[in-house]
Amino acid sequence: MQRSSLKQRLQAGMFNGVGEAIVGTWKQEGPGGFFRGTGPTLCREVPLYVVGMGLYAESKKAWETIAVGAVSGGIVAVVTTPFDVMKTRMTTAKPGRPISMSMVAFSIRPLGLFKGAVPRFFWVAPLGAMNLGYELAKKAMQKNELSQRWTHHKTLVPEI
Numbered sequence: 001m002q003r004s005s006l007k008q009r010l011q012a013g014m015f016n017g018v019g020e021a022i023v024g025t026w027k028q029e030g031p032g033g034f035f036r037g038t039g040p041t042l043c044r045e046v047p048l049y050v051v052g053m054g055l056y057a058e059s060k061k062a063w064e065t066i067a068v069g070a071v072s073g074g075i076v077a078v079v080t081t082p083f084d085v086m087k088t089r090m091t092t093a094k095p096g097r098p099i100s101m102s103m104v105a106f107s108i109r110p111l112g113l114f115k116g117a118v119p120r121f122f123w124v125a126p127l128g129a130m131n132l133g134y135e136l137a138k139k140a141m142q143k144n145e146l147s148q149r150w151t152h153h154k155t156l157v158p159e160i
Contacts, residue, residue: 005036005091012092028095037087040101044083048076048124066129073128074121081120082113 006021015021025033051072086104093099105113 004041004087005034008088008091014092025095033095036093036099037090040083040087040090043101044080044087047080048073048128051076069131070125070129073131074125076128077120077124078114078117081115081117084120085113085115 006018006025009015009021009025010018015024029036082105083101085108086101089104089108090099090101
């Protein structure tokens with residue numbers, strides 16, 4: 001279930017509270033209402049992680065990893081903005097109204113699909129840097145832990 005579907009409906013003023021949003025969505029659309037916008041969400045998120053992890057595997061230095069995370073996150077955020085716009089339009093559409101990605105895409109001018117791309121770049125770029133920075137720190141801690149285990153093992157096992 002997408003939490004963003006309820007969040008966006010609340011932000012759009014469609015409901016007055018979380019409880020009302022849950023009950024209202026269930027009554028108006030059934031369980032499928034909680035999953036409205038899942039297609040564009042996947043189209044938005046999967047490239048972000050694929051590009052980020054692919055570039056992360058190629059980076060060799062710490063600063064390189066963090067920079068790659070920021071740049072790749074920002075660029076992919078801009079490129080996938082149309083899917084974010086589609087997801088928002090789909091989750092905030094009137095309940096019960098059939099809506100698809102193609103319906104949204106063709107109802108908006110092409111540049112309209114990139115509405116919010118600049119703020120999205122500046123929101124996702126630091127997250128990309130932190131995400132890959134976290135992976136880097138985790139790798140360093142695991143390496144340090146293995147080194148400590150090996151040192152401890154050598155002191156327990158005498159050499160012959």
